[in-house]
Amino acid sequence: MTSQRFPANLKEVVAIIRSAAEAGMSIAPQGGGTRADHSVAETAISTTGLTGITAYNPAEMVMTAQAGTPLSEVEAVLAANGQMLAFEPMDHRPVLGTTGEPTIGGVFAANVSGPRRLTAGAARDSLLGITFVNGLGDVVKAGGRVMKNVTGLDLVKLLAGSRGTLGFITEVTFRVLPVPRATETVVIAGLDDAHATAAMATAMSLPVEVSGAAHLPFTVVGRFLSGALPEGAATVFRLEGLPHSVAARTEKLTAALSAFGPIHWLGEPESHVLWREIRDATPYASARAKPLWRVSVAPTAGHQLMNALRLHTGVDAFYDWQGGLIWLQMEADPEADFLRRAIKQLGGGHATLVRAPKHLRKAIPAFEPESPAVAALSARIKASLDPHGIFNPGLMG
Amino acid sequence: MSGAIEFLEPRADVIERRKTIIEDLADFLPPDALIHEPRRLVPFETDGFISYRRLPLAVVLPRNTAEVAAVMKYCHRYGVPVVPRGAGTSLSGGAIPQEDAVVLCLSAMSRILDLDYANRTATVEAGVTNLAISDAAGPEGYFYAPDPSSQLACTIGGNIGMNSGGAHCLKYGVTTNNLLGVRMVLVDGTVIDVGGKALDAPGLDLLGLICGSEGQLGIVTEATVRLIAKPEGARPVLFGFDTSEEAGACVADIIGSGIVPVAIEFMDKPAIDICEAFAQAGYPLDVAALLIVEVEGSEDDMDAMLKSIVEIARRHGVKVVRECQSAMEAAAIWKGRKSAFGATGRVADYICMDGTVPLSQLPYVLKRTAEIIDSYGLRVANVFHAGDGNMHPLILYNANDPQDAAKAEAAGMDILRLCVDAGGCLTGEHGVGIEKRDLMRHQYTEVDLRQQMAVRAAFDAQWLLNPSKVFPLEGRDA
Known part of the structure; x- marks a missing residue:
């Protein structure tokens, strides 16, 4: 990347993209830069000048924010209202060694999800609406701020996870969920990978609403919770919800899994740390x-x-x-x-x-190479949003 | 109905070649997979949006992906429009054909290919009905979550086309949140696989784009969907309120409290009266609004959740609280709600709207809906999924009176504009089809629509797939 731009508002974004399209200059939309996508574009356009939560009604459980709003700010405001992002976005800084502040726009542009994705959906499932600027400099709105919306083509899903290859996202509207009042983790110690897989399938077959199911083989287990997990591999299950319900479901899950191996339990503070470490692959x-x-x-x-x-x-x-x-x-x-x-x-x-x-x-291609027919289709889709091919050329295919 | 909605002018060259096209199709399709005698085409002339009907050129009923691909390859080569069809239950006219179109009906592709309980997935052909998946997986303790009212008849292919929802999607999401993979035939006959049994697919989110595309991007022939472990039990509670406003505020408070019910259904006074007269469910008749709130879980869990929910309702001045102690009582609570459309149909003809509004706007939109309906001298019954703001006003009218029908259609359009103006959208789960096509400019700007059509063109540049639907007919090539 040879230069970086910091537009302060939508109008400046449009002007930059229009002139880039005219000059044939490639650009990389950028949030906090913590996820390091290795773009080959000539100019980075930062969203960090586009910040602020523009609408939030806790009773509706829907928030609208400018793309460059720091994720930490979004999460703090939600937490103050007892709410959260259900999909638990991963923080890439530990594994990538990056610095900076992840942004809410970056989270959706990369469709970043964590352990709860298993049952609560990915980032794209929480995203209700977006505003983006396409490769012609047009400001396009898609979706809205209601949970159910089948009006027209779902460009919201298309832009989610497109990693800045289709457009520059300037605003996102997403649904949030109440923070569970209680959390407990059930741990089976000492399973090999095959038995752990069977135990996880068993847990998911039960009506106990497991919200996280992970297996930490003995080679890594010591690197979680500062080595406080029991000896040997740990197969872990998270239960969340109202306190008495979590207790009852913990009992049920324990009974169903005890044939697999010795069971331990982790309470609230350890559970939060453990699942954050799993989320971030620490x-x-x-x-x-x-x-x-x-x-x-x-x-x-x-x-x-x-x-x-x-x-x-x-x-x-x-x-x-x-x-x-x-x-x-x-x-x-x-x-x-x-x-x-x-x-x-x-x-x-x-x-x-x-x-x-x-x-x-x-x-090495970072992303899975696609079949020729899908690659051709994806290229046509990209061209329909970015006819001059200025957004992150070659990044995804 | 007034007949105000237009279709594209049939392609004269295609109509002219009708005989040749049928002969060509007969060359590569088995005799029972091709219908072309006018008498036998009649069942395919409309869908659940019965006010409009058109006879198709022919109907094909392929038995596998290869036959679908052959049909698409042929139609693409000769410029023949194709209208995909599942069970024909669309409420927005999504499956209504036209004179120059081949209806590609997936109902013969109805095999369940794979039930993988360890991975909690079902892989099925597109013509498998929604309920058949839950029926097949039920004995093992699993179900498929999206539950449109037509789930006995509607197909998974149709559900994907419309991104269908249902009463229980408040907790489990709609089709797009439960779809893992598809096999799809593109307009030129190319077959692609997107996604599979893994939770996320690589590349651009084609799955998200395909879901809800109303048969305009390709023909889905197989789908892999998520199965979910069945809850131990489910139990509804019924609330009666003196005003719709109180009921609406109660809904917002329940949602905000941290309890996630599986369903919150709302009925207003006219709907209560109609359903009670038909189903004798024992609904209170001295209230202005009913809520049915259903929770899931173990007995203990449900007790605790319902206790909190009843407390919230009391804070909003609930007048009648009916909790149930038995499966019979629970069935009685649902009986009236589930018969709402049928019961309404016995009282009058009706059209069912499907706009969605932000929860905070529910009371305002209900009030304005009543005013709009009054101004046309019509009647309305409101029955809807309140938890996610998906309204279903049923506008009552007399179909034998063209003036009345025109008024109902106009009132419906006013109500949909109201939903958009209140921060919502035209359709929450029924799709745009032909019904709401000409209102698209009210929700989207010209730029928004042009972008959607450009993406559509990446799949079908010639407008061969379901061409009269979703996008306003004028200005398409702009």
Whole structure:
């Protein structure tokens, strides 16, 4: 990136994008810069001049904010009203070693979600409406501020997770949820990955509303909760809600899982820390030279994929989303081809290279390559929003 | 109905070649997969929006993705419009054909391909009905959450086309929140797979874009959806209020309290009277508004949630509280609500609106709706999903009186404009179809619409897929 611009309002955003389109200059929309997407664009346009919560009625559980509003500000205002973002956005700073303030626009532009995504949906599921500037400099509104809306094409979902390749998001409207009044974590100690997968599937088959299901193999378990988890692997389940209900469901889940192994329980403060560490993949925050993958597969395929990889190369991993999300740290080479082939053989999914040394980042597509038909379609869609191809060229395909 | 909604002018060249097109289709489709005799086309001339009807050129009923692809490839090559159809239950005219169109009906593709309980997914062909998924997964303790009123008949392909909701989506979300993957045939016959059993798909969110695209981006032939563990139990409570305002404020407070009910349904006085006369559900007749709030969970959980909910209702001056002790009492509470559309149909003809408004605007929109209806000298019954602000005013009229019908249609349009002006939208779950197409400019600017149409063109530049729907007919090529 050779330059950076800081528009102070929508009008300036439009002017910058229009002149970029005319000059054929590539641009990268940027929030706090904490998620480091390795754009090759010439100019970064920052949202940090577009800040502020523009509408929030706690009784409606809907908030509207300018894209550059710091996530911390959004979360603080919500917390003061006993509410939260249900999808628990991950903080990428620990694993990427970035600094700066994540923005609410960046969260939705990258569709960043955490452990509760398993049952509460991803960021894109909470996003109700957006304003964005397309590659022609037109200001486009999509969606609105109501939960149910099927009026026209859902450009809201399309822009969510598009990583600044389709347009410059200037404002987002999203739904929020009440903070659960109680939280408890059930821990099974000592399971191997296969048994943990079975235990997680069992828990999700029960009407106890598990809001997080993760498996932390023995190689990583000591790096959670400052080593306070019981010895051996930990398979962990989060229950949230009204206090007496959490207690009753904890009892039920414990009874159903006790055949798998010895059970422990974590109360409120430890639970909050543990699930934040799972969300942020903190065990992989120290050795930042090692390549880090984020792999998404069917929950029961996760441990099979790990078995295949372990025979081939040095890997370390833990599982979230009932086993379907794998945080995978490679000891040496990223092994992109082998990994992506194995995923295909196990029924499909995708792998994103979240972190790698610079020379490897350049050589390996960070995002899963698409089939030719889907790639062609995606290119046509991009062209329909960004006909001059100025937004983050080549970033996603 | 007044017949005010226009369709695209049928393509004369296509009509002219009708015989050849049918012969060509017969070449690659089995005899029972092609319908072209006018008499047998009649059942396909309309859908749940029965005021408008058009005979299609032909109907095809492919049995697999390859046959769908062959039909699309042919129609694309020869410029023949295609109107996809599931069970034909659309309330907005989404499946109504036109004279130059081949109706591509997915009802013969009705196999459940895979029920994967460990991964909590069901993979089904597009013609499988919504309820069939829950029925198949039920014995193992799972269900598919979105539950449109037509769930006995409507297909998953149609649900994806319209991004269907239902009474219980307050807790579980609508179709787009429960869809993991699709196999889709593009307009030129290319088959693509998007998503699968993993929770998120790579690349641009094509799944999100396809869901709710009203058959304009391609033909979904298979879908993978999420299954959810069935709750231990569900229990409703019924509240009667002296005013709609009190009921509306109560809804907002319940939502804000941290309890997430699975459903909050609202009925006003005319709706209560109509439903009670039909279903004898035991509804109080001396109140102005009813709420039915349903919670899920264990017995203890439900007791605690209902206790909090009743306390909130008391703060809002609730006049009648009916809790239920048995499944029979619970069924009685739902009986009236579930018969609302049928019961209304016995009293008068009606059109059902589907606008959604922010919760804080509910009382205002109800009041203005009553004023609008009064000004036309009509009657309205309001039955709707209050928890998410999705209104369903039923405008009563006499279909045999063209003037009355025109008034009802005009009043409906006024109410939808009101919903948009109050910060809401034209349609929460029924789709735009032809019904609300000409109001799109009220919700979106010309720039917004042009952008949506440009994205649409990335899939179907020639407007072959369901061409008379969603976007206003004039100004399309601008």
